[in-house]
Structure formats: C-alpha cells, structure tokens
Amino acid sequence: MDFDYGPEAKAFRAQVRQFLAENHDPEVMDPTREGMAQLVDTPARRAFMRKLSERGWIGMSWPKEYGGSDAPGMFEYVLNEELATVGAPLIGKGVGIVGKTIMRHGNERLKKEFLPKILGAEIEFAIGYSEPNAGSDLAALSLRATKTEGGWVLNGQKRFTTSAHFADWYWLAARTDPDAPKHKGITLFLVPMNQKGIEVVNMPCLAGERTNEVFLDDVFVPDDYAVGEVNKGFYYISEALDFERFTLFTVSAFVKKYEALRTYLRTATRDGKPMREDPEVRRVVARLATRIEVCKMHCLRVIAKAARGEVPNIEAAMFKLWLSQTAQEVAEAFITLAGPDAVLRRGNEHAPVDGRFENYFQYSVLETVGAGTSEVQRNIIARRALGLPVQN
Template sequence: MSPGRRILDFELASTPEERAFQRRLSDFLDRELTEEVRRQHPLDLGLGPEGREFMRRLGAAGFLGIGWPEQYGGVGGSIAMEIILSQEFARREAYLPNSVARLMAGPVILRHGSERMKCEFLPRIAAGEVEFGLGYTEPPAGSDLAAMQMRAVRDGEYYIINGQKVFNTQSHFADYHWLAARTDVDAPRHRAISLFVVDQRAPGITINPIHTLGGERTNAVFYDDVKVHESRLVGEPNRGFYYMIEAIEHERLMLSQNIRLRNFLDRLTNYMRTALRDGAPLAKHPAARQRLARMEAELEAALCFEAHALFLLREGKTIESEGTVVKLVGSELRQRFAYDALDILGAFGRLEEGSKWAPLMGEAARMSRATVIETIGGGTSEVLRNVVAYRGLRLPRDP
C-alpha cells in the first residue's frame, strides 16, 4: 500500500488507546459481569441490588460519562470508546445499564441544561448512582410523539403536571423520569413540548405494571397534580421536541445491538453440530443448513454496514439516515433470526427456559417473543421508512 492510502478496517478498536480501553473493559466484564446481572434485563428488566451494585462499579471503574467534561464527573475518552462500551455489552448479550441517562438525558443536559442541572445530575449518572426512565410515549402518542397530551402548567416556581404515559419501561426501578410534556396549548404541537427531570417517586405519580409478550415488564405512569420545580425544566421551555430528536440518528446507532446475534448464532451452530432430528444429524438437514448459512451471511452484511455507520459517527461526519437504516436492518434481522432458529429447532424450539429439553436454554422461544417489539419500539419500521424516504432519499413527504 502506498503511503497515505488506508485499507478499510472493520475493527471497532483501532488506536492503541482504544485497544487498551477494550482490554480494560473486557477484563472488567470478565470479572464483574455475573450471569445473574447479565440476565436481569431479559428476565425481568429490573435492576435488582446486584445490578445496582454492578452499575456503581462500572462508574467507579471509569466506564460511564465517557467524553463528558471532568467537572461533571466525566472520564475523558472518545466516542469510539462509547461505541466499544455498548458493543462489548451487546457482544456478551448483556444489558448495558441506564441507556436513557447515558445516551439521551445526559447528553441533552450537557448540551442544554442549566449549570445547576449539570452539576446535580451528570456526576451521579457518571458514577452509576442514578437510573433514568424514559417518559415519552402516551396512549394517543406512539409513533406520532408530538401528539402527546400530558400537560405541565406553570404555577409560580413550579409546574403542575397531569396526564398519562405508557410503555415507560424503566419507571418501576428508575430514580428519575425523563419526561416530555406539553407546556403550551396554542403553539404548533412540535413547539409546545418541554422536557423535565422528575423524581420518579414524587407524590401524585402512580406506576402500574404492564406485562409483555417478551416477558419484560413495562409500565403505565399516571401523573395527578405532580409538582415539579422550574429548575427541573431542561433548557428552554417548548424546545423539548427538538431536544428529543436532535441526536436521534446518533442514539439509534449507539443502541444498535446486532452483535448480540453473534453469540446466539455460535450457540445455535454448536447445538446443530451434535443434535439429532428424527434420528438423523440436524447438521445434515438440507433446509436447516441453508437457514443457518443465510443467517451467517445476513449478520455479516448487517455488521459491515453498521461498522461504516459507526465510523461516520465516530468521525463526526454527517449522518442523514444511516442510524435509522441500521435500526431498520437490525430489528428486522433479529426477528428473522428468531424465526429461522425456531424453524431449525422445530418443536423443541418452542420450549421455554426451564424445560430440560429446551435447546439453547429456551433462547429461541424467548427471542421470538421479545423481538416482536423491536420493529415497533423506538419508531415503527413503517414510520422509520418514511423518515429514511424523505431524509435519506429526498423523496417528497406524504402530504
């Protein structure tokens, strides 16, 4: 290669610092990430005492607040390290705690919050001491977030908040609610929403569980005259919707979990090497062989494109819709994987964890249930396709 030319490199960690960071993280996780903590997310979605303790140790070891200024508890480091962090957890099929605070609340507070708010929350997020829950979705506002009805009415130094949120997945264990509410009834709907940090245990908040097909608990959250001090308003009033979406491509990329499938696919392959189907080796079953091979090919391609998009992110390049395309590709890929795995495993694939006959500890069955939401939550595949159509492909908007 001539000087100045570079060969494409698909490794996430490429500089010596990044490789050192990855090694340090990997050592930490080998030591601290117990099976119990790893599985808290898929099993119950709550952070129990072990999960809380793990999060604090993650913070103490300097893996939270990457790239934030030191005066707010940040630990330095690059966006590449933030990417390595989330990908390393995904590779281990583990739940990286507090994504709402790390990826949404923290960065928005950093960009728009008051000095007081930064000092109050950022160091505690970076220390792994507080968990935030997301408070966007409402019964009338799913994909159409700007249709939200929750009202925050100014009353002296306070806002009085009333209304209902739904599918707020972390609320039963989170310390704070990252809440969007309407602060103006006359302005156009996108310019009438504000963001608040609300103590999740404040008087007037009721949290009712909703149990899902995937086994995760989520919540309906009711606000009844909840009093929130004006210092908990994030940035300017009525700018909340813009704060919510300004970094959405970035968030979608950081939340990409395609590498989770690597481990799953390896376990499925290992299972197939020894399992029998109708008395014959499953590894010789023509349709099963083809399904497995296609899964390998599709995962590789999705990871290649994802790596390119992550490169754009880490280099600060313009990202028009790559994050959304990665989300679309990944969510639909995981659903296909679940069905492919079920088809390969046949009747046994339907067995849930706990059955002594369940292959892969019932993971295929669980995955088929849990991936239903992936093409719905965080923007339905249909809405996301609309977004890519006009932002990425510059097609005219649907009037």
C-alpha cells in the first residue's frame, strides 16, 4: 500500500509554495502562528484571499456547474496545509460549510447570490450554532424563529460565534418548531450581520483569541433566506461538520511546531549538559515522533475515503481527536523540557524559539474544543465505529 498524496497533489503543493513565497506579506502571514486561527479580518487578508480566488484555488472541489473545477477534496486540504504552515488564513467556512450546503440544499436565489461571492472571496461568514445551553448537544438550541408574513422573526442568543465582529453574513441555526423532536425542529438561515436587532459582544478567550456573544432581538429574515427545507437544519449541519473536520485541521503546520521543538533540543543545554543526551528528553521526543507519524496516517485515511466519494466521518473523528491531543502533548513537552523560560512571551529576549510555545500552549486547549470536543469525537468513534451505546 502506498501511503502518499500522489504526484498531482505533490505538484500542486509545489505550486502553492511558490505562490506563497512570491506573495509573502507579514500583514497577512505570521509564521510563528502556523496552524493557529488567522481570520480574514483585515483589508490585507481579504486582498490575499482574492489572490487565491484569481488563481482558481477557492472552491476547487466544487462542481464545474457552480464555478469550481471538480478537483478532489485532497487539493483543498493540501492548499490549507500550506496556508497554515506560513500562518496565513485558511479557506474555510464559505467554501465548506456554507457553499457546499447551499449547493446541495439551497434555493436558486441563494445559489445565485452567494456562490459567486464565495468563489470571488468577496464575502465572510460567521457560524452561529452554539448557545449558552447548546454546544455538544447542539440539537438543544433554543434561539427561536417565529413565522410571520413573508419570513421569520428571530429572537435569542448565540455564544462562541467567532468572526461575528467582522463577518458580512451570519449563518445560523434557529428553532422553527418547538413541538417537534429536538433534532427535527431546527432551520438554517442567512442573515446580514448589519441587520437591525443584532448585537455582537466581545468574548476574549485563551491565547488572546476573540469570539463573541450575539444577541438577536426581533430580527426579520425573508423566507428565501431559509436554507433548504424548514426543520431539516440539523441534518444539514451534521453533513457540513464532516467537511469542516476534514479541511480545518492540518498536519503540516503542527509538524512544524514539533520540528521547532527538536531544533531547540539539538543545541539546548541543562546544567551544562546537552539536553539531547538526557534519557527523559529522548523518551519524550521519540514518543512525539511516533504520535506524529500516526497523525499523518489518520490524515491519509481521511483523504483516501473522501477521494472515494465517501464521507470520512469516523476517520475524521479519529484524526481530529489524535491531532488535537498530540498538539497539546507537543506544546506541553516544550514547556516542561525548556523550563521557566518557555513561559516567556514573544518579544522577550530570553524566550526560547521566539516565545512561540507560550501562546501555542494556550491555543492547543482551544483545538480540543472547536468543531466538537474530544469527548464528542470519542462518542462518534464509540457509537459509529464500535457500535457501543452512547448516552447524550
């Protein structure tokens, strides 16, 4: 069996690397934040995404009839790997969650209005699923959509909506039928973020990241901006999450962090002795090296299944779980091995490896929460792969 990406994907990777070298821009890319969230929140980053679009790299995996090039999903994954490695924003929510759902289930008006703008990198979305009492158990969401003439009126609260403070449109899930079983009374809507009645409140969180609470007070949405069939939203959300887990978590950027740890250990000393000769250090690094090889294999399994046109649900759960837990181990290993200096922030002259690990140590906690917590991934594996009963 050949554990590889294949020659076409390798050639594409080389093209992307060349493009990124030619378009290096410190306002867009931060190589010390490889693999961490880089939002399309500034004019420079928006302009960069438009350059990707001009190359035909936004929506490559979309069918030709919608302006894509029918490329296998692996190409999008490779693109994201390279973007993450230089600390640039990734192609994400618009192409994956929003675009793919509209293509499959949206009405003609939504297709006409949103798909070209997504391909042209002209539009940014915020995803509003989580609420104060709905996260892992998303079907418990209670933001209410009440039917009125020509549309719906939304009232309630979302929590943890990343990007809400700069996005153009809000892709949100609301309860349209409170009497139906909880998975069957939810509908997806598209709402302009500047619509009257929407208030966005900053929620600063770990690692200096920003997410938001969003309050909706009598926000009107026309019927045409309900996505797909009313009350089928939960089904569409589950389908799209499988796309998200596939493209949002990349291996290469995180391998680069592990390489930074190794580079540090090659020359670092403790009590006058090279750390690389310390049996405990060698044990830790060998363990991480093995875990990283397993990450790569999980990733290739996801890619292989997607390439066969199947949904890599269990594989993506295993990949996300293993990758995010290993990411934590890498960050923790650095802090433990490098000692007190490792907790110094970037900018401090004594901080090893430019102080990258202080921030990454915090960030690696977020990775085990976003797009489904580790416990949720384990539940998916237990239920779908092993057939074990799981209580929700």
